[in-house]
Amino acid sequence: MWHCLCLLISTQLKNTTMATTKTPAQTDTVQESALNELFIDELKDIYWAEKHLAKALPKMAKAATSDKLRTAIENHLAETENHVTRLEAAFESINEKAVAVKCEAMAGLLKEGDEIVAETEKGSITRDAGIISAAQKIEHYEIASYGTLKTLASVLGYQEAAELLDSTLQEEKNADSLLTKIAESGINQSSKTEKK
């Protein structure tokens, strides 16, 4: 997917170069500056998302029924706090101030998580199935965001930022796989037989 994004960006740069009266060097500068702006905006968005996720995860862990799920969420909370720190390092590596701008997508995903907890019975396996569903939607959003950010950082020549973003991307993927394993190891099966 990230390879496609790279191809798209380089094709766009080439097409714009051919269609304009600006010199190729001028066009590249304009395009890179727009891309740079997009990169920084996306960085601010995920910075807000991670900070708010770090606040929401303890509540989600507390609501979980199974020890396995609670431990997985608690472990990912520690990783999430580190994701915030890594983003601050990424901002610093490109000489930008770390600023959080509200991420509407994460705000919506967290609201959905709260609703699932409110609508399911405390101590039920069904609640765990719902928490896994909400948590995986969050992880998928993070995976998409970090994948794009890592590609943009590489295209813009921000090697240090690209490496920091890739480290977080791998942890998001691992968190997602672990949630799938927990769901497959019985929570979704048990919730089928649970009384409503």
Ligand SMILES: [Fe+2]
């Ligand atoms: Fe994260």
Ligand SMILES: [Fe+2]
């Ligand atoms: Fe995550």
